[in-house]
Amino acid sequence: MEGRNVTDSPTLDARIPSGPIQGRWNQHKFDIKLVNPANKRKYEIIVVGTGLAGASAAATFGELGYNVKAFTYHDSARRAHSIAAQGGINAAKNYPNDGDSIYRLFYDTVKGGDFRSRESNVYRLAEVSNEIIDQATAQGVPFAREYGGLLDNRSFGGAQVSRTFYARGQTGQQLLLGAYQALSRQIDAGTVEFFNRSELLDIVVKDGRAAGIVVRDLVTGEVTPHSAHAVVLATGGYSNVFFLSTNAMACNATAIWRAHRKGAFFANPCFTQIHPTCIPASDEHQSKLTLMSESLRNDGRIWVPLDPDDKRQPNDIPEDERDYYLERQYPAFGNLVPRDVASRAAMRMIDENRGVGPLKNGVYLDFRSAIERLGRDRIEERYGNLFEMYERITDEDPYRVPMRIYPAPHYTMGGLWVDYNLMTTIPGLYAIGEANFSDHGANRLGASALMQGVADGYFVIPYTIGDYLSKYLNVDPVPTDDPAFTETLTEVDARTRRFLDIGGTQSVDHFHRKLGAIMIEYCGLARSREGLEKAIDEIRSLRDEFWRDLKVLGSAESLNQSLERAGRVADFLELAELMCRDAIDREESCGGHFRVEHQTPDGEAKRDDEDFAFVSAWAWTGESTPQELHKEPLEFEYVQPSQRSYK
Amino acid sequence: MDLTLKVWRQDGPAAEGGFKTYQATNVSPEASFLEMLDEVNEHLNEIGEEPIAFDHDCREGICGTCGVMINGDPHGPQSGTATCQLHMRKFDDGDAITIEPWRASAFPVVKDLIVDRSAFDRIIESGGYISVNTGAAPDANIIPVPKAAADAAMDAAACIGCGACVAACPNSAANLFTAAKMEHLNLLPQGQAERYTRAVAMVETMEEYFGSCSNHGECEKACPKNISIDFIAMMNRDYVKAQFGNVVKSGQR
Secondary structure (H helix, E strand, O other): OOOOOEEOOOOOOOOOOOOOHHHHHHHHHHHOOOOOHHHHOOOEEEEEOOOHHHHHHHHHHHHHOOEEEEEOOOOOOOOOHHHHOOOOEEOOOOOOOOOOOHHHHHHHHHHHOOOOOOHHHHHHHHHHHHHHHHHHHHHOOOOOEOOOOOEOOEOOOOOOOOOEEOOOOOHHHHHHHHHHHHHHHHHHHOOEEEEOOEEEEEEEEEOOEEEEEEEEEOOOOOEEEEEOOEEEEOOOOOHHHHOOOOOOOOOOOHHHHHHHHOOOOEEOOOOEEEEEEEOOOOOOOOOOOOEOOHHHHHOOEEEEEOOOOOOOOHHHOOHHHEEOHHHHHOOOOHHHOOHHHHHHHHHHHHHOOOOEOOOOOEEEEEOHHHHHHHOHHHHHHHHHHHHHHHHHHHOOOOOOOOEEEEEEEEEEOOEEOOOOOOEOOOOOEEEOHHHEOOOOOOOOOOOOHHHHHHHHHHHHHHHHHHHHHHHHOOOOOOOOOOHHHHHHHHHHHHHHHHHHHOOOOEOHHHHHHHHHHHHHHHOOOOEOHHHHHHHHHHHHHHHHHHHHHEOOOOOOOOOOHHHHHHHHHHHHHHHHHHHHHHHHHOOOOEOOEOEOOOEOOOOOEOOOHHHHOEEEEEEOOOOOOOOEEEEEEOOOOOOOOOOOOOO | OOEEEEEEEOOOOOOOOEEEEEEEOOOOOOOEHHHHHHHHHHHHHHHOOOOOOOOOOOOOOOOOOOOOEEOOEEOOOOOOOOHHHOEHHHOOOOOEEEEEOOOOOOOOEEEOOEEOOHHHHHHHHHHOOOOOOOOOOOOHHHOOOOHHHHHHHHHHHOOOOOOHHHHHOOOOEOHHHHHHHHHHHHOOHHHOOOHHHHHHHHHHHHHHHOEOOOOOOHHHHHOOOOOOOHHHHHHHHHHHHHHHOOHHHHHHO
16 A cells, blocks of 8 residues: 555554453453542542433442543533434343344444454443443333333344334433433532533643643633543544534534544544435535434335436325335345445435435435334324424425435544553543444444443443553642643643634634535545545645634634634544545445445445454644554454345 | 514623624525524624524434524424424514523523523432432333333423523423423332432422422423423422421332
């Protein structure tokens, strides 16, 4: 590979335990060091982000007796975008008695991730999935139930069993409220000090270890240092690099990007998920895209008219003139193929000019046969709130007219590289939930994001962090008047001033929209070397323009939403380039990463296990030199890589 | 469509606020209310006036971050709809629209249309949870929950904590919010152990910040999630029982 700066670095020790996979997590928990209960109060832990992963981690640390500081840029811990997850959470309970098991959930997740995740991590995730359901139920999460009072399940893409637990179409909301309530209990108990409307602007590293963070109070503008023995980033993913995505408006990469610049390796940045069932954009002023839960594919059937020029209303098109293309191409999984497969199939339809709707940018998701089979009441009970949301946005009634859906950026499998303990390459700095890269490989299965967020927060990091902390018993955290802190504060301050001082002509959104357009065009559903190289050129010139022509009004000493966004977009402008470089470097197609140069004759992703069965971990080498690639080889002892087939 | 907006501008909690009038031109009927404000802000930025600050995040009606008074109605004219899900097709060309922050002394204005709702968090911290440490839970199916109870708990739990109920109430009471949060837990078997201590703690914390309920019912009408005021009756019942009953024996009633 020409021009690549590759290192097989011994520093990338993933610390994966050995032995049979079924016993690894248990053995590891026994092998790592513990902090005894009376000593826990001697430690300070910072948690950044209070979504599902962050709130559950902060609450659990508090219960264990650690001193915790939790930070969010929201006004309350209950607002994080975990709240918008609709469909459900997977667990291997096998309550429906349909042959599920921890091993099957593990197998499906490794396969669904197109063999680019770590077997050991995925097995652990499947193993703790059952405890999550127990914990959430005990917290009062009102999961859907059968008439007998026991928990109900439904199916999701990429699985042939029903293992998804749900709370109407609001599963993420209910799980997040459970974690938020557990966190609130700890705030009341005094174990967690909570900082709302506070945004992380940089990480402080001293002697190669995480020492703390620098935070801006979004109301007063005050910038303050905070030190701790360990810092946990639970700051979510970076889909907003595409501007239009299903993420909330404020979701950003600043925390993980700042950590990357301070030495944390960034893994698989090009692994992004484009979700097949979103509401298509209606005009150019659109600010975000809205997801329609994948669970709808349980009962909805996806189709386009056979005739690309068919102008009739969907209900007037007879059955034999419709192409139920997923059922036709993938008879075994039908409408429940994994997300990457469904998105690409929709893209092919639209590329063939067979899209529907005024802009011809959608495909139909039709509930007519489900309503005929089950009755309107059952459908309303399952998806009522989603149907209402759809109607509000589009002014069309999906009980009568098929929904129109289109793929949209939704989730990022890439993130900070972490070892089995969820620690980044900066000792003492951890990344959990969507912020890390570890469990979903090149494609995440539906209902697995909630599972991973809570697993990391409740059941993994509370154990693994002790292994690091135990080494620093009776060692005080770095004081905040240490030069490491004061220098970072000065840098943060200078950067903030710089945004305000440019005095150009264009708004932050102007640059963000332009960046999004470049990324979706060249680094979206289909990627090519030529397109990606073009994208890098365009991103670089956009970045120059940003620093030359940005216009941010107001001051740094008060609430200033344009200033907040400027910092986030500046970081996206750097991350975007790395995503493209990673996508160029990975000369294969796998999961959500589809290189047009690498496909099978029937247009499916063609993996190259010989050359690319590794995690790409990029190391920051300074402002003027490109990141350096380190590889963590992936070994498959249990699930043999094969061409994924859902046919 | 073209609109005349009368928007509340206020620099900070201590500053004096006032209305300013802006023209929104060429608004697409397909735009959401917040996208309309985005466009106005882009224009303000262009002409050198600081954009209007407003809270928002998910824009899917679930996070509860957004919420403004639109012509005197919390979240505007469409029932069961948060501000972010309101679309401009619900308005007519030439309309004048007044946009204000939530008005309640427990929700001080932070800036422009943004208010501080942390009093809600204080209510939750006082008892809006089930005390179960991570790892201490029994198997999820060990306690069957009648479907009707689980469904009613979910109806209450759908609250997004936006504060529209308080903004709508002539007394600035938070009874609908508090009742929804409390009864979600009190309706479930898992919530019984702390049912009455929870009722007392949450009601008393609520009263430290908010006004009293006098059954106007405006809260229910304003709620973007259509949460029923029946939950307020259930909260009152739990609170009264907690005052007069023997809480130790509460599990047997």
